[in-house]
Amino acid sequence: MTYGRRIIARTIDGSSLDGLILDADSARPLYLQLYDGLRQMILSGAIPGGTRIPSSRVLSESLGVSRFTVVTALDQLVAEGYLSSTRGSGTYVETVPRRDAGKSKVHHEGVVVSDRFEKLVSHRGQALTWRNSLTLNDGSQHLHMASPDHRLFPVHIWSRLTKEVFAEGDFRIVNYREILRPSLLEEQIAKHIAVSRGIRCEPEEVVTTLGAHHAVNLLAELLLNPGDTVAFEEPGMAAIRSIFQSYGCRIEPMHVDASGPDPHTVASRDVKLAFVTAAKQQPMTIGMPMKRKLEMLHWAADRDTLIIEDDLGSEFRYQGGPIPPLKALDQAGQVIYVGAFSMSLLQSLRVGYMIMPRALAEKCRRLIQVRYRALPQFTEQIVGRLIEDGHYARHLHRMRRIYAQRQNQLLDILRSDFADIFEPPEFASGFYNLCYYRDQSIDEDAVLIRCRRNNLGVEQLSYYYANRTSPRKALLVGFAASNEEEIEFATKLLKRCLKPT
Structure with missing residues (x-):
């Protein structure tokens, strides 16, 4: 045994303690070092079951440590069942079940362990974890195609509202809320969405969620059975597609043309659910015109198909006024509208919402109560007040102005410095521009690795296709999260990635 810098050979009832290391210079307390060492020796069989442990006085003298150190370590081992102690009889090592070395060897070989756990992953898990390399979304990357600039977050206003909520002393907000009754945030969303998106609804039709992906997961749990058919945009949001696939659904492609997703390209008539991005098709940046919206609604009504409309990026339209979503035209209750504050406030807040027929909203609330509880009341109160007091609308106006300037800067650079690499990109809403390569033989995987x-x-672009291959190769280049200097710097890096020396 090593204690400090001395090596002392000791035994317990004939069992050697060589290998038990106690380091007096370590920041870890000696009783924990002794506990760890004895525990490992019991598990390994170095101290066999049935071995009698000497008294704490004898053991402390033998090991050269305080009696308190020994008693504390032994008490913990007794509490965890490694030792058993009977008054008047002594303390003994419990017999620990152990596998034969030959049988347990398989669990210590890296490749075999990897294969073993791969087999344990469910079909749902496989569908959700198919991609090894993901675009980081932590604000650390330049030209990020799906991240806002969190530096623009109104932190001072948020801090003041936080203090106000706490100062009121209503400590019900720290508990789970009564989910069957609309919250302040749901009431404010109903008012805000009427003005900003032309959607008329009651607070009872609004259901808050932990973001848009959580909303889709809720709807999949509530509405879909294995084998149900889901019409999905092609190309479309790969992460959302994988959610439906994980529930065992059959994905029917809804091909995207110059007007957005075309429902008439869906071969099956038995479609239970359709997923669309109408305001700005992801990833093609197409805004769905009125004619296509009406075609979509009529198609859904004819089949009694529900439509999930993810209004991703609708807040960030830089030319002209807002375009009404599908939900604003829905007269038959066919559309479930999904929105989120991830792009306009903070992604880490995980605040989203759905608007749906009241009967379905009540079912969804009951599901949340059983599976997820609810969005924290504290967060709901603050976001609700942010909207109620007009801070949110002013924040959005500021972000639109700044993002529009950044997009103009990026477009100027792309159209001049990248004219030989990309076709001239168009002005688009949202956070990125779609840039088609002039040379369609380019190795886009190698480009992405360098980026x-x-x-x-x-x-x-190929990431968004079901078969990971796009008819035309393109790159999605973001601008929202990068300021003027960062765009200048990052585009120079991008040029080197596209044309390595």
Whole structure:
């Protein structure tokens, strides 16, 4: 045994303690070192079951440590069942079940362990974890195609509202809320959405969620059975597609043309659910015109199909006024509207919402109560007040102005410095521009790897196709999260990634 810098050979009832290390210079307390060492020796069989442990006085003298150290370590081992102690009889090592070395060897070989756990992953888990390399979304990457600039977050207003909520002393907000009754946030969303998106609804039709992906998961749990058919945009949001696949659904492609997703390209008539991005199709940046919206609604009504409309990026339209979503035209209750504050406030807040028929909203609330409880009341109160007091609308106006300037800067650079690489990109809403390569023979995977190495958050168009192959190769280049200097710097890096020396 090593204690400090001395090596002392000791035994317990004939069992050697060589290998038990006690380091007086370590920041870890000696009783924990002794506990760890004895525990490992019991588990390994170095101290066999049935061995009698000497008294704490004898053991402390033998080991050269205080009696308190020994008693504390032994008491913990007794509490965890490694030792058993009977008054008047002594303390003994419990017999620990152990596998034969030959049988347990398989669990210590890296490759075999990897294979073993791969087999344990469910079909749902496989569907959700198919991609090894993901675009980081932690604000660290330049030109990120899906991240806002969190530096623009109104932190002072948020801090003041936080203090106000706490100062009121209503400590019910720290508990789970009564989920069947609308919250302040749901009431404010109903008012805000009427003005900003032209959707008329009651607070009882609004259901808050932990973001848009959580909303889709809720709807999949509530509405879908294995084998149900889901019409999904092609190309479309791969992460959302994988959610439906994880529930055992059959994905029917809804091909995207110049007007957005075309429902008439869906072969099956037995479609239970359709997922669309109408305000700005992800990833093609197409805004769905009125004619296509009406076609979509009529198609859904004819089949009694529900539509999930993810209004991703609708807040960030930089030319002209807002375009009404599908939900604003829905007269038959066919559309479930999904929105979130991730892009306009903070992604880490995980605040989203759905608007749906009241009967379905009540079912959804009951599901949340059983599976997820609810969004924290504290967060709901603050976001609700942010909207109620007009701070949110002013914050959005400021962000639109700044993001529009950044997009103009990026477009100027792309159209001049990248004219030989990309076709001229168009002005688009949202957070990124879609840039088609002039040379369609380019190795886009190699480009993406170089971009990742240079901390660029761009994405390739092929990622959004079900078969990971796009008819035309393109790159999604973001601008919202990068300021003027960062855009200048990052585009120079991008140029080197596209044309390595």
